[in-house]
Amino acid sequence: MDDVEHTSPYWYGGSFAGSIPTLPVNGEITLKLTGLYTAINSTSTFSLEATPQSGAEDTDPASNRAVDNTVVTYTSTSVRVTKTQDKLNVNSGEPRVYTVTYENTGNAATVIHIKDTYDPVSLSDAEIDEPATVSFSTVCDSSTTASCPAVFNGEIHTKEYRPDGQSITLFESAETPLSDGDTSDTNPYDKRFKHLTLYPGKKLVLKTTVVETIRGCIHGNSRVTVGNKAEANHYRGVEFYPGYAPYLDGYVTNLTQCPSATLTVTKTQDRGIVNSGETRTYTVTYENTSNNDAVVDIADSYVSQAPSWLQYYPYSVNGIQGSILQGSSTVKYSVQCHTSSTATCPAQFDGSEKTEIIDQDNRQTVLFRSNKLPFVQSGYVDAVPSVSIPAGKKLVLKIPVTHTIQGCVQNGEYLGVDNSASLGSIAGSGVTIQSVDTDVEGLVKAQECQETTVKVTKTQDKVDVASGEKRKYQVTYENTGDHDAKVRINDSYGWGGVPATSITKVTCDNSSTASCPAADFDGHEDALGFSKWFYDYGNPNSSSSSVNPSSYFNNKQLTIPAGKKLVLNMEITHTMIGCYQETQPFDVLSTANIQPADGSNVRFTAAYSEVRGSIFCNDISSTTTVPNQVLAFGDPLSFSSRFSNDAGQVDVLPFSQVLPQRAVLSPEQAVKAGLVTDPAKAFSFSCFTGSGANGTPQPVACPSDLAYDEAKHAITGTYRQPITADSWFEVHTNTFAGFVAAPSASFDIKSEIGEVRGDVNIPQNNSVDTFELTNTQHTLSAIVTLNRTAPEDINFKIKLYCEFQGDPNSQPAGFVKEVSSSISQNSSSKSLTLHSAYWTHDNCRAEIERGDPPAGYVWDDDAEWEQIKSQIENHIVGDHTWTFPLKIAPAPAPFTPTLPLTGGTAAITYTILGTIAGGVALAVAYSRNRVVRRRQLPEVN
Missing domain, CATH: 2.60.40.740 (Immunoglobulin-like)
Structure with a gap:
C-alpha cells in the first residue's frame, strides 16, 4: 500500500482505501494516520475496517472494525494590564507610587515584552528656569504570583531633563540584554532583564516610586501636569492582543512663580519715503521699566512687498503688462548702539555693513536676532546672544538701511517696505516677560523708465523637413527707438509628437550692427531634449540645471543700442526617436522674443515672432x-x-x-x-x-x-x-x-x-x-597528336583558364593552371590530365604553346594554328578533353645556284633557306676567305 496524503483547508470527512496481497497467519500490519487538527473544541472520530478477499473465510468478522475518537481543545491567552497611582497631586520632590499589574488570564503561557514610561513636565505647561530631575525605583509587590525578575530590586535611578516633551523610560524588557557598563541604551533596565514568560493565571505586580524635583521658579501656572503609561506586547509563543493600562495624569503643585518685568519696544524712522539707493535710518529702543532685571531675546526684520506684485510682464503677445521692471533688489544695512543706550551694548552691534538680496522668493531680510541655546534653536547664522537689560535701563539701536531697486518704475509708483522689532522672554532667565513687537512702514521710489521700441523677426529656410535633416533659422532683434536697451532675448523650438534628439548651434550673422557676444554664440553644438530653448540670454532665474542648454548665458547682460540690430543664425538637426503610425507630419513651432532685462531702466513693449513648420518621419x-x-x-x-x-x-x-x-x-x-x-x-x-x-x-x-x-x-x-x-x-x-x-x-x-x-x-x-x-567534380584532359612519328621529343605547354573556379579577385580573375609535357620520340600523341577537381558548369579555355620542331623538320600547320592553339568550352558538364593536332614536315634540301665567274680570286656561295612560297628570308653571304655581310631580303609573294 502506498503512502497517501490529503491536504484541505476544510475537510469534512472521507476515507482512504488500499489492499495487501498477502497477510500471513499471525501477521500484523500497522497503519499510521497523521494530521493537524485545526477545529476548536471538537471531537474527530476515526474508524479502521479490514475486508477479507473474496472466497476467504473469516472466523471472527466482529473484530474487523475498530473506532477511536480524538478530542481537540483550544489554547489561548490574554494579558491584562492595569495601573494605579497613590496620589493625584504631589509637591516638587514628593514621592508618587505607581502600581502596574501584568496578568495572564488565558490558559497558555506566553512570552511578553513590557514597558513603563513617565512623561515629566513639558513646555506646554510652563517654562522652567533650571533643569529638573526625576528619580525612580521599581520593586515586585507581595501580591505577585509570577516569577519576579531580579532587576526589580529597588535600585534608584536619576535622570536630569529639560522640558522638551520627551518621555522617560522607567523599565523595558529586551530580547538581548546589554552587558553591564554598556551605555548604548539610555534605559537602565535594558542591561539586566529579558522578555518575561507569563504563565496562565499568574500575574506580575510592580511598584515604581517616582520623585520629580523642579528647581527654581516657573513662568506660568503654579502646578504642572505629568503622566504615566504601561503596556505589554506579544513577543513569542501564543499570541494575544497588546495590553495597555489607561494613561494616568497627575500634577506637581505648589511651584514657585518667577517674578515679572515690564519691557517696551519703540521704533522710528527718519524718513517715510526714500529714493532707490538712498539711506533710511531706523531707531529701535528696548526699555525695562520695571524693578527687576531681565534677559530677553530681541529681533529686527526688514520686509519688502513681493516683487511679483510689482513685476513687469513684457509678453505683449498675451496682452499682460505690469507697472514696474523689477528684478532683485539689494538691501545694505548695519546695526550699532546709539549713544542714548544705558544698557550694555552687545559686541556684535559694531556697525559692520551687510548686504542681502530681496527677490520674489525671499522678501524678508533679518537684520539681527538673538537666542540663548539650547532653549530656542535659531536658524540664523548671525544670531547674537540674549541681551541683558537691567531694571530702569534701555538698549537703543541705530540701523541705517539702503534699499536699491534693480529696475525702473512708471507713473510714479512706489515699493512698500516694513520694518519690525520684537522682544520676548527666554527660559532660565528667572523673570517672566510679555512678548512685545512694533513696526513702521515706508516707501521706496525707483527710477522712472525711459521709452524705446524694439522688434523681432524670424525666418526659416525650409517649412517641411524630414527627421534627421537640418533646418536653418535666422532671427533679428532690432532697436528702432531712441534709447539704448538692455534686453533679454530668447528663442525656443518645440514640437508635438514623439521624443527626439536635436543638435543645435547658434552663431552671429555678419549683418549684425549691434555688438554680438560671439564668444557665447560661437557655433558650438548643444544636444536638446524635448521642446527646449535654443538660448535664454540674460535670464537671471535659470539655474545650471535648467532645460536651457546654454545656461552659461545666465546673468549676462546684452545691450542693443538705438538704431542697431542683432542677427543670429540657428541650425537644428531634429532626429525623432521612433515614429507613430500617422501620415501627417508633426507640427514644429519656433519662437523668438525680446524683453527688458532685469534692472533695465529703459521700458519697451516686448516683441515676439514665430515661424511654423513641420517634420515628418x-x-x-x-x-x-x-x-x-x-x-x-x-x-x-x-x-x-x-x-x-x-x-x-x-x-x-x-x-x-x-x-x-x-x-x-x-x-x-x-x-x-x-x-x-x-x-x-x-x-x-x-x-x-x-x-x-x-x-x-x-x-x-x-x-x-x-x-x-x-x-x-x-x-x-x-x-x-x-x-x-x-x-x-x-x-x-x-x-x-x-x-x-x-x-x-x-x-x-x-x-x-x-x-x-x-x-x-x-x-x-x-x-x-x-x-x-x-555541384560535382569532374576531370579536364587534353590529347596532343602528331601527324607522324616524332623523330625526337617534342615539348609543349598547356595553360588552362576557368572563369569561375578560382579567386574572383586574381588577375586575371578565375582559375589558372599550367601543365608542361612532351610527345616522346617514336610516339605520335600524348594524353595528360589538366585538372582532376573541376567543378562542372564552368567556362574554360585551354591554350597550347609548342617549342621548336625537330631538327630537319618544320611545322606544317601554319594555316590552322590560330584555330588550334586556343580552344574555349562553355558550360562544361562532366569530363571533358581538348584535342590539339600538331603537324610537321621535313625541311626542304638546300639549293645552290650556279653563278658566272667574275674573274675574282674566290667564288660566292648563296644558300636558300625555307621555301619560295610566301615571304622568305634569304641569308646571302659571299666569301673571300671570310663572311663579309648578312642582310634581310624582301618578301617573295
Whole structure:
C-alpha cells in the first residue's frame, strides 16, 4: 500500500482505501494516520475496517472494525494590564507610587515584552528656569504570583531633563540584554532583564516610586501636569492582543512663580519715503521699566512687498503688462548702539555693513536676532546672544538701511517696505516677560523708465523637413527707438509628437550692427531634449540645471543700442526617436522674443515672432525571401524583397537586391553558360503592393528603372509611389542559379534600402535570406597528336583558364593552371590530365604553346594554328578533353645556284633557306676567305 496524503483547508470527512496481497497467519500490519487538527473544541472520530478477499473465510468478522475518537481543545491567552497611582497631586520632590499589574488570564503561557514610561513636565505647561530631575525605583509587590525578575530590586535611578516633551523610560524588557557598563541604551533596565514568560493565571505586580524635583521658579501656572503609561506586547509563543493600562495624569503643585518685568519696544524712522539707493535710518529702543532685571531675546526684520506684485510682464503677445521692471533688489544695512543706550551694548552691534538680496522668493531680510541655546534653536547664522537689560535701563539701536531697486518704475509708483522689532522672554532667565513687537512702514521710489521700441523677426529656410535633416533659422532683434536697451532675448523650438534628439548651434550673422557676444554664440553644438530653448540670454532665474542648454548665458547682460540690430543664425538637426503610425507630419513651432532685462531702466513693449513648420518621419524596413532553398546550376531561382513602412509615409524608395557573385550570373555570363540566349531575359520582375502583414498582394507596374546593375552586381530601382503607414511594396525577381566551386555552399540575397527621407529606423533597412547551391567534380584532359612519328621529343605547354573556379579577385580573375609535357620520340600523341577537381558548369579555355620542331623538320600547320592553339568550352558538364593536332614536315634540301665567274680570286656561295612560297628570308653571304655581310631580303609573294 502506498503512502497517501490529503491536504484541505476544510475537510469534512472521507476515507482512504488500499489492499495487501498477502497477510500471513499471525501477521500484523500497522497503519499510521497523521494530521493537524485545526477545529476548536471538537471531537474527530476515526474508524479502521479490514475486508477479507473474496472466497476467504473469516472466523471472527466482529473484530474487523475498530473506532477511536480524538478530542481537540483550544489554547489561548490574554494579558491584562492595569495601573494605579497613590496620589493625584504631589509637591516638587514628593514621592508618587505607581502600581502596574501584568496578568495572564488565558490558559497558555506566553512570552511578553513590557514597558513603563513617565512623561515629566513639558513646555506646554510652563517654562522652567533650571533643569529638573526625576528619580525612580521599581520593586515586585507581595501580591505577585509570577516569577519576579531580579532587576526589580529597588535600585534608584536619576535622570536630569529639560522640558522638551520627551518621555522617560522607567523599565523595558529586551530580547538581548546589554552587558553591564554598556551605555548604548539610555534605559537602565535594558542591561539586566529579558522578555518575561507569563504563565496562565499568574500575574506580575510592580511598584515604581517616582520623585520629580523642579528647581527654581516657573513662568506660568503654579502646578504642572505629568503622566504615566504601561503596556505589554506579544513577543513569542501564543499570541494575544497588546495590553495597555489607561494613561494616568497627575500634577506637581505648589511651584514657585518667577517674578515679572515690564519691557517696551519703540521704533522710528527718519524718513517715510526714500529714493532707490538712498539711506533710511531706523531707531529701535528696548526699555525695562520695571524693578527687576531681565534677559530677553530681541529681533529686527526688514520686509519688502513681493516683487511679483510689482513685476513687469513684457509678453505683449498675451496682452499682460505690469507697472514696474523689477528684478532683485539689494538691501545694505548695519546695526550699532546709539549713544542714548544705558544698557550694555552687545559686541556684535559694531556697525559692520551687510548686504542681502530681496527677490520674489525671499522678501524678508533679518537684520539681527538673538537666542540663548539650547532653549530656542535659531536658524540664523548671525544670531547674537540674549541681551541683558537691567531694571530702569534701555538698549537703543541705530540701523541705517539702503534699499536699491534693480529696475525702473512708471507713473510714479512706489515699493512698500516694513520694518519690525520684537522682544520676548527666554527660559532660565528667572523673570517672566510679555512678548512685545512694533513696526513702521515706508516707501521706496525707483527710477522712472525711459521709452524705446524694439522688434523681432524670424525666418526659416525650409517649412517641411524630414527627421534627421537640418533646418536653418535666422532671427533679428532690432532697436528702432531712441534709447539704448538692455534686453533679454530668447528663442525656443518645440514640437508635438514623439521624443527626439536635436543638435543645435547658434552663431552671429555678419549683418549684425549691434555688438554680438560671439564668444557665447560661437557655433558650438548643444544636444536638446524635448521642446527646449535654443538660448535664454540674460535670464537671471535659470539655474545650471535648467532645460536651457546654454545656461552659461545666465546673468549676462546684452545691450542693443538705438538704431542697431542683432542677427543670429540657428541650425537644428531634429532626429525623432521612433515614429507613430500617422501620415501627417508633426507640427514644429519656433519662437523668438525680446524683453527688458532685469534692472533695465529703459521700458519697451516686448516683441515676439514665430515661424511654423513641420517634420515628418517614417519607419521603412525590408524582408528578403528565397522560397527554394537548395538549388543546382541552371535551376530557376526566384526571390522577393518586401519593403514595409510602419509609420508615416515614404514617397521615394530607392532599393536594391544585392546578388552573390557567380552564384547568380550576370546577363552576359548567363548567355555564355547557356542559360539564356538573350541577355535581356536573364532576369524577369513582377511587383506588388499591399497593407498589413497578411494583406493580399495587388499587382502594380514595376519601376521603370528596375534593372540589373553590372557595377553593383545587383538589381536596382526606385519606387516613386506613396507607401503609407502599415503598407508595403514588394519586388519578385526570377533568374537562374549559377555556379558554385564546392560540393555545396550557402549564398545571400540581400535587400537594401537607399537613403529615405525621414527614416527613423535605419538598422532595419537591410535584410538577408540564403539559398544553397550544389555541384560535382569532374576531370579536364587534353590529347596532343602528331601527324607522324616524332623523330625526337617534342615539348609543349598547356595553360588552362576557368572563369569561375578560382579567386574572383586574381588577375586575371578565375582559375589558372599550367601543365608542361612532351610527345616522346617514336610516339605520335600524348594524353595528360589538366585538372582532376573541376567543378562542372564552368567556362574554360585551354591554350597550347609548342617549342621548336625537330631538327630537319618544320611545322606544317601554319594555316590552322590560330584555330588550334586556343580552344574555349562553355558550360562544361562532366569530363571533358581538348584535342590539339600538331603537324610537321621535313625541311626542304638546300639549293645552290650556279653563278658566272667574275674573274675574282674566290667564288660566292648563296644558300636558300625555307621555301619560295610566301615571304622568305634569304641569308646571302659571299666569301673571300671570310663572311663579309648578312642582310634581310624582301618578301617573295
